[in-house]
Amino acid sequence: TEWSVSLWGKRRAFTEHVEKLAELVSEKTGGEFTLNISYGGLSKNKENLDGISIGAFEMAQFCAGYHRDKNPSITVLELPFLGVSSLEQEVELSMAVYQHPAVQKDLARWNATLLMPSPLPQYNLVGVGDAPSTLADFEGLSVRATGGIGKAMETVGAVPTSMSASEVRQAMDSGIVKAVAFAPHAHMSFGTIENGTWWTTNLNPGTVNCPVVVNTDALNDLSDEHRAALLESVDEALAYYVEFYNSKTMAAWGPALEERGIAQVTFSVGAVTAFKEAAAAPAAAAWIEENTKRGLPAQELYDLVTGMIAKGE
Amino acid sequence: MAGSSLVLSDDSTLSKIDTSLYKMERVLALLSGLAVFSLMVLAVFSVGGRNLFNTPLAGYVDWIEQAMPLIAFMGVAYTQRDGGHIRMDMLVGALKGRSLYAVEFLTTLAILALMLLLVWGSWAHFARSFDFGAPMWSRDSSMDIALPLWPAKLLAPVAFGVLCLRLGLQLWAYARAFFHNDETPVAVPLVADAATQAAMEAEHVSGHDT
Amino acid sequence: MEPIEIGLVVSGGLLVLVVLGMRVAFAAGLAGMVGLIWIFWAKFGYDPSRFGKALTIAVKTAGQVPHSKVSSQALSLIPTFILIGYLAYYAGLTKALFEAAKRWLAWVPGGLAVSTVFATAGFAAVSGASVATSAVFARIAIPEMLAIGYDKRFAAGVVAAGGTLASLIPPSAILVIYAIIVEQDVGKLLLAGFIPGAFSAVIYGILIIGMALTIKGFGPAVSGFTWKERFVSLPPALPILFVVVTIIFFVYNPFGGDAWGTPTEGGAIGAFVVFLMALYRGMRWAELKDALLETAKLSVMIFTIIWGVLIYVRFLGFADLPGAFSDWITSLTMSPMLILIMILLAYAVLGMFMDAIGMLLLTLPVVYPAVMALNGGEFVSAADSTFGMSGPMCAIWFGILVVKMAEFCLITPPIGLNCFVVAGVRDDLSVQDVFKGVTPFFIADAVTIALLVAFPAIVLWLPGQV
Ligand code: NA
Ligand code: NA
Numbered sequence: 001t002e003w004s005v006s007l008w009g010k011r012r013a014f015t016e017h018v019e020k021l022a023e024l025v026s027e028k029t030g031g032e033f034t035l036n037i038s039y040g041g042l043s044k045n046k047e048n049l050d051g052i053s054i055g056a057f058e059m060a061q062f063c064a065g066y067h068r069d070k071n072p073s074i075t076v077l078e079l080p081f082l083g084v085s086s087l088e089q090e091v092e093l094s095m096a097v098y099q100h101p102a103v104q105k106d107l108a109r110w111n112a113t114l115l116m117p118s119p120l121p122q123y124n125l126v127g128v129g130d131a132p133s134t135l136a137d138f139e140g141l142s143v144r145a146t147g148g149i150g151k152a153m154e155t156v157g158a159v160p161t162s163m164s165a166s167e168v169r170q171a172m173d174s175g176i177v178k179a180v181a182f183a184p185h186a187h188m189s190f191g192t193i194e195n196g197t198w199w200t201t202n203l204n205p206g207t208v209n210c211p212v213v214v215n216t217d218a219l220n221d222l223s224d225e226h227r228a229a230l231l232e233s234v235d236e237a238l239a240y241y242v243e244f245y246n247s248k249t250m251a252a253w254g255p256a257l258e259e260r261g262i263a264q265v266t267f268s269v270g271a272v273t274a275f276k277e278a279a280a281a282p283a284a285a286a287w288i289e290e291n292t293k294r295g296l297p298a299q300e301l302y303d304l305v306t307g308m309i310a311k312g313e
Numbered sequence: 314m315a316g317s318s319l320v321l322s323d324d325s326t327l328s329k330i331d332t333s334l335y336k337m338e339r340v341l342a343l344l345s346g347l348a349v350f351s352l353m354v355l356a357v358f359s360v361g362g363r364n365l366f367n368t369p370l371a372g373y374v375d376w377i378e379q380a381m382p383l384i385a386f387m388g389v390a391y392t393q394r395d396g397g398h399i400r401m402d403m404l405v406g407a408l409k410g411r412s413l414y415a416v417e418f419l420t421t422l423a424i425l426a427l428m429l430l431l432v433w434g435s436w437a438h439f440a441r442s443f444d445f446g447a448p449m450w451s452r453d454s455s456m457d458i459a460l461p462l463w464p465a466k467l468l469a470p471v472a473f474g475v476l477c478l479r480l481g482l483q484l485w486a487y488a489r490a491f492f493h494n495d496e497t498p499v500a501v502p503l504v505a506d507a508a509t510q511a512a513m514e515a516e517h518v519s520g521h522d523t
Numbered sequence: 524m525e526p527i528e529i530g531l532v533v534s535g536g537l538l539v540l541v542v543l544g545m546r547v548a549f550a551a552g553l554a555g556m557v558g559l560i561w562i563f564w565a566k567f568g569y570d571p572s573r574f575g576k577a578l579t580i581a582v583k584t585a586g587q588v589p590h591s592k593v594s595s596q597a598l599s600l601i602p603t604f605i606l607i608g609y610l611a612y613y614a615g616l617t618k619a620l621f622e623a624a625k626r627w628l629a630w631v632p633g634g635l636a637v638s639t640v641f642a643t644a645g646f647a648a649v650s651g652a653s654v655a656t657s658a659v660f661a662r663i664a665i666p667e668m669l670a671i672g673y674d675k676r677f678a679a680g681v682v683a684a685g686g687t688l689a690s691l692i693p694p695s696a697i698l699v700i701y702a703i704i705v706e707q708d709v710g711k712l713l714l715a716g717f718i719p720g721a722f723s724a725v726i727y728g729i730l731i732i733g734m735a736l737t738i739k740g741f742g743p744a745v746s747g748f749t750w751k752e753r754f755v756s757l758p759p760a761l762p763i764l765f766v767v768v769t770i771i772f773f774v775y776n777p778f779g780g781d782a783w784g785t786p787t788e789g790g791a792i793g794a795f796v797v798f799l800m801a802l803y804r805g806m807r808w809a810e811l812k813d814a815l816l817e818t819a820k821l822s823v824m825i826f827t828i829i830w831g832v833l834i835y836v837r838f839l840g841f842a843d844l845p846g847a848f849s850d851w852i853t854s855l856t857m858s859p860m861l862i863l864i865m866i867l868l869a870y871a872v873l874g875m876f877m878d879a880i881g882m883l884l885l886t887l888p889v890v891y892p893a894v895m896a897l898n899g900g901e902f903v904s905a906a907d908s909t910f911g912m913s914g915p916m917c918a919i920w921f922g923i924l925v926v927k928m929a930e931f932c933l934i935t936p937p938i939g940l941n942c943f944v945v946a947g948v949r950d951d952l953s954v955q956d957v958f959k960g961v962t963p964f965f966i967a968d969a970v971t972i973a974l975l976v977a978f979p980a981i982v983l984w985l986p987g988q989v
Binding site for chain 2: 068147160293
Binding site: 339345346347350352355359363364377378382384385386392395397404405417426431433434436465466469473 | 820
């Protein structure tokens with residue numbers, strides 16, 4: 001059996017779990033079941049879910065925030081200030097949400113089964129100009145932040161401004177945005193640290209959720225042996241991903257900041273709490289209200305996530 | 314590569330249908346032109362808002378992405394009617410009479426086959442983004458301000474549907490020209506010699522200056 | 524059959540359809556559609572009972588492409604760049620430019636022809652399309668050259684060649700298309716076109732002066748303009764400068780401060796400035812409507828090629844042809860520079876029969892990864908690379924080379940669109956006349972391309988400053 005896998009961009013920290021999964025599956029089945037990974041050749045990233053639904057390929061990665069109406073249930077994981085502190089915790093939360101029947105039903109509309117997350121650290125800001133030291137400094141700051149993080153920034157008077165990731169560097173050069181919210185690997189690959197002068201270490205406004213899904217029919221059509229090989233490799237692939245991200249990307253991140261003389265801005269506990277209070281509760285309330293209307297058990301999903309985080313502390 | 318060419322008309326039914334369809338196609342094409350114009354205005358607001366009032370236009374990119382299908386699709390039949398989609402005319406330029414009409418009929422039929430499949434495919438693309446049960450009927454939305462995408466996606470099958478009508482009409486015209494062995498068939502772009510054709514094209518790129 | 528073989532067979536079929544005279548956009552779309560059906564059915568082992576399923580998957584996959592691919596912010600530059608050109612015409616910028624160039628430059632040997640080249644270069648700074656530029660100047664410059672005794676074929680050749688400058692000097696629709704296909708920074712590419720475009724204009728100028736000095740009765744210099752007349756000619760042409768400066772400032776601030784926005788916005792603001800001028804010069808709804816319809820038509824033509832070809836490219840993705848071609852190119856034992864030159868020559872041959880945009884869209888998905896691999900990969904540093912430049916710089920350099928080749932093809936027989944257009948404007952000129960008149964410019968273009976290959980710094984210096 002050969003599966004086509006639709007990813008995008010280039011091979012990077014963000015795709016290492018899929019690469020690892022392909023390696024493991026092929027190994028376990030003696031090369032009988034292979035994953036043929038394509039970076040952008042099979043679909044546009046925002047249409048990977050469509051491709052799964054059509055049956056054009058069997059596995060794909062996407063981010064929930066690209067199209068919240070396609071996958072409202074998992075956007076709960078993109079709410080601002082959930083307080084997730086590690087990739088390992090992000091994995092646990094995602095897997096728990098992915099197992100929830102309402103979430104599975106939501107993705108079943110696309111004939112998709114959620115396989116694993118691509119956990120990313122908090123989207124802290126890299127910016128140019130004067131570094132903010134208090135929340136008041138965010139007033140009027142133009143920032144490239146999407147989804148829940150953008151909404152959160154708005155609550156403290158910042159101005160979310162959108163553009164595609166590839167235009168971000170240019171927008172920063174040109175002063176369209178003064179700050180950009182990305183995960184560290186994206187700050188490095190989209191070059192925001194090349195002209196940035198400061199980085200927020202502990203604003204921790206939230207992250208995006210980017211699952212890897214498989215076509216449900218294709219999964220069911222697999223022989224029991226192949227299906228087992230696939231499903232049993234997930235944990236190892238995720239462990240590899242987390243290890244890779246922590247040891248390679250995060251290890252490169254500190255030195256990359258120091259090399260460029262980027263100031264590391266740390267907010268006081270009070271400031272972060274104030275921000276969180278201003279942004280988190282209204283965003284959560286709005287999310288719950290909107291998604292209850294869609295017929296999702298929104299409160300239950302929210303409680304599931306926040307409950308797990310509270311217990312983890 | 315041929316651009317615009319001559320389309321003749323007479324008082325036949327075919328020609329009458331052609332001219333009335335052409336009127337509709339022209340309105341759609343003008344919509345596409347107005348969408349280009351609105352892109353320009355949108356940028357002025359976005360830049361002005363950002364630099365003068367420090368309030369960037371929310372969802373600037375989302376709006377641009379909504380306008381693009383209008384620009385890209387609405388004029389597709391208008392352009393086909395005038396023979397404006399480029400092609401290599403070395404071979405068809407050398408053909409005359411029935412052999413020409415036969416080749417034109419076949420390539421037009423091939424385009425119709427493609428476009429019928431694409432009406433199906435782009436409709437399915439629309440249908441996946443549309444859900445009567447969902448807020449704003451939306452099952453797919455833009456990234457920043459969550460505009461429903463189904464209206465923009467619907468433009469493709471609509472514009473392609475109009476193109477199918479146009480192609481059907483051209484097939485009829487080529488078939489008629491073939492049976493009558495017309496010298497000057499109506500309702501289809503004529504393959505003029507290269508110079509006449511270029512004159513048409515030059516006229517259309519330089520506007521009113523003739 | 525292996526997917527790659529299907530890829531090759533379908534690509535051959537596409538070539539046949541194009542030669543048969545099927546409109547390129549639809550020929551590519553059809554090839555892609557048939558290819559996708561074939562690939563999916565092959566995946567089902569050609570089981571007749573599953574043909575319907577394969578067809579459905581293929582049609583739905585292809586059906587995503589038109590909406591998904593045109594809904595891009597970067598592509599919105601193309602219609603705005605086209606609109607600027609039409610509005611500039613109504614704003615009277617074309618005539619003003621030619622007049623100013625004449626008064627300032629026509630005193631050199633071959634002066635009026637030299638003036639024409641620089642006026643086209645100036646107009647190139649507001650026009651995004653070569654063909655439009657040639658068409659406009661055929662009306663304005665040729666009559667004046669004929670009036671003072673230029674050979675009519677040569678006069679036509681100057682205008683045909685001068686028009687090609689519009690695609691190198693920003694704004695340029697074709698550079699945007701290149702940037703989008705290869706996913707590189709649009710702003711840097713546009714910036715990179717400036718010097719090669721100006722450089723081409725200078726080479727054209729030198730060629731004309733050389734011809735004027737050696738050929739008897741070539742066409743006299745035009746002198747006798749007073750300084751007053753010269754300065755009076757400047758204000759009407761100044762808006763061009765204003766538009767150019769606006770667009771530059773939106774791409775990159777030469778004084779080191781913030782640029783004013785993105786290239787997308789720069790193009791739109793440039794169009795708005797020209798729009799206001801055209802209003803001031805008396806453009807009203809009737810003229811605006813014409814400009815909008817023509818913009819729509821040209822945009823639709825380009826976008827149809829884009830989505831049509833991208834259906835084919837989607838199929839190539841499933842067939843994995845680009846990967847295979849890239850592997851093949853890098854496995855060759857020839858010198859990489861020789862391979863690059865062969866690729867450029869292949870473009871020269873292909874360009875004889877195809878138009879520029881179609882050619883780039885069809886070939887780049889396969890050729891570009893191969894060239895990048897040849898240089899050592901997308902992320903290679905200048906030190907480790909084959910051609911002595913980093914991955915992103917190689918993408919820019921190759922882009923300018925390919926676009927210059929594509930422009931070269933606009934003036935080469937048998938299908939040189941610019942020459943067709945010039946002949947079309949002038950009743951007294953046949954296409955053969957124009958092709959004959961433009962021949963000297965082949966030499967100028969060959970020299971330019973050779974210099975751009977030999978000295979990449981001509982291309983890369985300016986984007987390197989950003
Ligand atoms: Na230009
Ligand atoms: Na040519």
